Amino acid sequence: MSHRVRIVFHNWKDMSKEYTVEGVIVPYSKNPASERLVVKSDDDQYTDIIKETIISITHLSDESKT
Numbered sequence: 001m002s003h004r005v006r007i008v009f010h011n012w013k014d015m016s017k018e019y020t021v022e023g024v025i026v027p028y029s030k031n032p033a034s035e036r037l038v039v040k041s042d043d044d045q046y047t048d049i050i051k052e053t054i055i056s057i058t059h060l061s062d063e064s065k066t
Contacts, residue, residue, distance in 0.1 A: 004060040007039060009053045018055065021047045 004024055011017035023041035030037070037054075039047045 006058040
């Protein structure tokens with residue numbers, strides 16, 4: 001079973017713009033050589049995140065799904 005995460009990241013051009021996404025990290029994007037992570041949210045939206053822009057990653061329990 002995949003674990004849910006909350007990732008806070010900033011815009012790659014403008015560090016003052018922050019975004020938050022919750023979901024499951026797509027397994028193929030966990031490659032250490034890749035510069036990106038892909039997160040699939042509960043509504044089946046995919047978010048492509050540049051690793052260098054990540055501010056924080058929080059691992060969520062299954063009970064936090066709303």
